[in-house]
Amino acid sequence: MTVRIGVIGTGMIGEEHSRRISQQLTGGEITAVTDVNQEQAQTMVDRLSLDAKVYDNGLELIQAEHVDAVMVTSWGPTHEEYVLAAIQAGKYVFCEKPLATTAQGCRNIIDAEIEAGKRRVQVGFMRRYDSGYQLMKEAIEANRLGEPLMIHAAHRNPTVPERYVTPMAIHDTLIHELDTFRWLLNDDYATAQVIFPRKTRHAHGKVEDPQIILLETTQGVRIDVEVFVNCQYGYDIQCDVVGEEGIAHLPEPQSLTLRQAGQRSNEILQDWKKRFGEAFDVELQAFIDGAASDTVGGPSSWDGYAAAIASDACVKAQESGQIEKIEMPERPAFYA
Ligand SMILES: NC(=O)c1ccc[n+]([C@@H]2O[C@H](COP(=O)([O-])OP(=O)(O)OC[C@H]3O[C@@H](n4cnc5c(N)ncnc54)[C@H](O)[C@@H]3O)[C@@H](O)[C@H]2O)c1
Numbered sequence: 322m323t324v325r326i327g328v329i330g331t332g333m334i335g336e337e338h339s340r341r342i343s344q345q346l347t348g349g350e351i352t353a354v355t356d357v358n359q360e361q362a363q364t365m366v367d368r369l370s371l372d373a374k375v376y377d378n379g380l381e382l383i384q385a386e387h388v389d390a391v392m393v394t395s396w397g398p399t400h401e402e403y404v405l406a407a408i409q410a411g412k413y414v415f416c417e418k419p420l421a422t423t424a425q426g427c428r429n430i431i432d433a434e435i436e437a438g439k440r441r442v443q444v445g446f447m448r449r450y451d452s453g454y455q456l457m458k459e460a461i462e463a464n465r466l467g468e469p470l471m472i473h474a475a476h477r478n479p480t481v482p483e484r485y486v487t488p489m490a491i492h493d494t495l496i497h498e499l500d501t502f503r504w505l506l507n508d509d510y511a512t513a514q515v516i517f518p519r520k521t522r523h524a525h526g527k528v529e530d531p532q533i534i535l536l537e538t539t540q541g542v543r544i545d546v547e548v549f550v551n552c553q554y555g556y557d558i559q560c561d562v563v564g565e566e567g568i569a570h571l572p573e574p575q576s577l578t579l580r581q582a583g584q585r586s587n588e589i590l591q592d593w594k595k596r597f598g599e600a601f602d603v604e605l606q607a608f609i610d611g612a613a614s615d616t617v618g619g620p621s622s623w624d625g626y627a628a629a630i631a632s633d634a635c636v637k638a639q640e641s642g643q644i645e646k647i648e649m650p651e652r653p654a655f656y657a
Pocket residue numbers: 329330331332333334335355356357358361379394395396397399417418419445447493593597
């Protein structure tokens with residue numbers, strides 16, 4: 322069965338994902354698209370030569386008969402409404418991160434999914450599909466490091482646009498780490514604190530940059546993450562898990578070492594498109610295959626919710642300057 326997919330939001334990642342579904346992956350077809358900027362939606366249809374109808378809005382698209390599954394790639398604050406509508410329509414939905422920009426928004430999704438009685442949602446936490454992070458998880462689970470004690474991490478983007486404001490460093494950027502580390506450690510967070518070093522002159526007025534986020538897990542693992550979204554030099558994701566008997570270092574993306582003109586150099590990637598290209602392929606293929614066999618796996622609404630609870634605490638910590646407590650409710654059996 323070919324899964325007929327409707328895309329809501331045809332910006333950068335909406336187009337990237339639509340391209341991979343229509344040109345690279347198997348079993349899926351883009352049959353409907355929409356964006357608040359309809360001209361852009363039509364441009365994407367033309368550019369990718371899609372046989373897809375452009376809808377006036379996302380809610381109409383979700384109801385369409387020729388849409389079996391929905392992909393939400395619009396701005397974060399719009400996700401909740403579309404995911405809820407897809408659940409109500411009984412359609413599988415791949416939602417880019419964040420599932421919702423607040424924990425309450427994610428809770429509404431969980432409640433709706435439980436009430437509907439079937440898992441419908443896969444959250445776009447693509448790092449779980451990255452081969453480097455998977456190697457780290459295997460090493461931790463095989464106890465090759467001993468018990469994990471600390472994580473040192475960095476999440477750097479070359480620049481961000483004007484609409485990127487201080488809390489987005491948490492719910493748009495750090496959200497990846499918030500999911501990845503609870504998955505890597507099989508643990509949840511207990512506290513969060515945010516520290517603002519001297520501000521870079523490359524940041525615009527509405528974003529404090531860089532930021533250092535300090536987290537503690539329920540098992541006492543201490544985590545520091547540098548979020549630096551105007552670092553200028555590249556898209557750079559770093560992670561070291563320090564255990565009692567060893568350290569796992571996130572592999573650098575493969576790149577040619579060039580010896581030339583008295584220098585030895587390696588390219589540093591400039592965006593998420595290349596850095597996580599293979600992970601995006603695997604996560605979306607899993608979504609399509611799942612929908613084709615009437616199931617869904619991967620990061621669930623619960624994972625989206627858990628990350629959002631920690632994210633809310635970090636945003637609070639940005640404002641308070643204090644160490645904020647993080648309380649995770651018990652995981653419902655539905656998400657076991
Ligand atoms: N997994 C990743 O590494 C990754 C990378 C990039 C973006 N994202 C996520 O994907 C989402 C989109 O990001 P982007 O970089 O493509 O942004 P973008 O601004 O390029 O695209 C977003 C699109 O959504 C459209 N839109 C906004 N509100 C809408 C609505 N109510 N209905 C329909 N369309 C609407 C906008 O017009 C725009 O075309 C965000 O949630 C972002 O966090 C994830």
